[in-house]
Amino acid sequence: MTQKIYEDDSYLYEFTATVVSCREVSSGLFDIELDRTAFFPEGGGQYADKGTINGLDVITVSEKDDVILHRVCEPIPAGTAVSGIVDREMRFLRMQNHTGEHLVSGIIHSEFGYNNVGFNFDDKKVTLIVDGPLTDEQITDIENKANEAVFRNAAVTAYYPDAETLASLDYRSKLENIQNVRIVNIEGYDTCACCAPHLKGTAEIGLIKIIGRASDRGGTRLLIVCGRLALEDYQNKHKAVRDIMAALAVKEEETAAAVKKMSADLLEERKRNSDLLCRMAAMQLRTPERSAGGILYAFTDGAGCNELITCLNDMTVESGVTCLLLSGNDEKGYFFVMSNKDASLRQDWDKISSAVKINGGGDDHFRQGKCRSTKEEILSALNKTD
Ligand SMILES: [Zn+2]
Structure with missing residues (x-):
């Protein structure tokens, strides 16, 4: 049975004791039993103390049947007088x-x-x-x-x-x-x-x-x-508040209201930005160019598939001409819609899909999907004249 110094004096961090036993538990690891110890073993939701015994780091401290064992990485023979130091701060x-x-x-x-x-x-x-x-x-x-x-x-x-x-x-x-x-x-x-x-x-x-x-x-x-x-x-929280005060140029008591207002303003700005992007995209899509192969096409960024389809439906196109509208950028890829109201678009589709990375579904007159090639590669495929 180990005398538990910490039970009588929880402020005693340095102590002397005598080694009762020393057992190698695995290669290079030894459990030291002392006659008395200030090291608290793990228990009651609290971790074991850290510290040293004769300068050796105490890796863990455990208790079984009122015997406290200190795990260290070198043997200390039974009978040795040792000094223990518990990590005071911890x-x-x-x-x-x-x-x-x-x-x-x-x-x-x-x-x-x-x-x-x-x-x-x-x-x-x-x-x-x-x-x-x-x-x-x-x-x-x-x-x-x-x-x-x-x-x-x-x-x-x-x-x-x-x-x-x-x-x-x-x-x-x-x-x-x-x-x-x-x-x-x-x-x-x-x-x-x-x-x-x-x-x-x-x-x-x-x-x-x-x-x-x-x-x-x-x-x-x-x-x-x-x-x-x-x-x-x-x-930490004081620093966070000071940082917010400096960033928003407000007094301490105004920080919460200022952050809420900034968040609401940001949401409104995002919505306005999105609306503007959609309007800009619609304008770009309504002024298509004609490829060397005769396909009407237009690029934009910020429009979704629904906006592309709306623009496609609004376009006035000569009979038998294929239209291709794309929205996106080289980094994210391009959504596209492609149609030919009066004739099959198969020949145009085959020509483009053989030259760029494109996935889409639809029928002979309409297709939509995603293209992962760059704008330059798409233009090259559109203007191929063979
Ligand atoms: Zn307690």
Whole structure:
């Protein structure tokens, strides 16, 4: 059984210990058991601590049957005195977010009776799932209460109650008939069973911000950032607002309205642009040229198949002449419509389709489709005179 230093002192980042055993688990990887450790193994939704033992990087930390194993890439013989260093910055950031999660879960439980049914901390944010619905207003209220608790610096304590005390205790994550249940209490806010290291007071959590909400199988999934992560989130969002202010030349309080107005203006401009393109295309299509082979043709860009057909129907063409209208560009390819009202267009179609990459359907008097050749290649095919 390993003595868990982090349970008594979650702020002790440097420690000495003696190696109890060393086992090679695969080529070049060894699991080191110590008599005592400040390294928290993975558990309760929180990742394992990082750090070093005698200068060797600790790759993972795991626990089985009250024995904690530290995976390193070199053997350390049993009996060796070692010094361990836990990554202080990462541990503190995790404690800020983990203790913040306890506080938010406790407030939701006492206010709404909902249970925490899922928790994950990926070093960027806390994901918390509770088994009931929450509105935006309720979430703002929870956030305000959680930050009030931070301002009050409520004490956080962890202990192992005796079986009788445990049986009478009302706590979250209630465990039945379990020995050695560790209770973490936030004075006045939450009591919960948990094995991880926590802060000693809520003030150290720093700002608690709920940055996302989504429905989750009848419950609610919340994304939360605490402490340093909340500061980083604020700095990033502040920079984004400053960038918008500079780009749109507006005051901070005007940014949301200015972006909405710009979005509406853009939609209107796009519609006007589209209308103009269609009108321009119609004008270009109504002044066709005649190829060396006698085909009337016109190019444009921005017209769809329907506009091409409308223009084709409006054209006045001598009897037996084939018309070809195309819309597009060399990069995207060309939509086309082709017709001959009085005679078969097969000969003209065969001549063009043998020279360019063209796919289309239709009959002897009308065809439409897509051409993937360049304008130059299409013109060359049209003007071929053999
Ligand atoms: Zn905990």
